[in-house]
């Protein structure tokens with residue numbers, strides 16, 4: 001069995017596109033889904049450390065119990081919890097990725113954006 005971890009929105013519209021994309025991208029069988037409403041707004045600021053710690057603790061469970069070595073962090077179009085433009089979300093993703101790479105140095109951390117047609121784009125320049 002192989003797993004990756006995804007820090008994704010709770011929005012039902014993005015679950016299947018993200019799972020399908022990440023299974024191919026990381027060649028894994030399962031995706032541990034760590035959801036909040038607009039998680040990148042928490043990960044990119046220091047406004048809610050409780051929520052950030054909750055996310056990080058769940059990533060650690062994936063690493064320890066499921067031997068995860070790849071972490072995806074995802075923003076998406078029309079996010080109710082994080083109603084920001086794509087450009088702003090890309091900036092939030094950049095901050096989130098930088099923090100996650102520092103915390104989980106042994107893992108590959110990659111950023112993705114679910115577009116308005118619900119296709120998934122990897123943000124390679126992050």
Ligand SMILES: [Zn+2]
Pocket residue numbers: 009010011037038076078079080081082
């Ligand atoms: Zn959302």
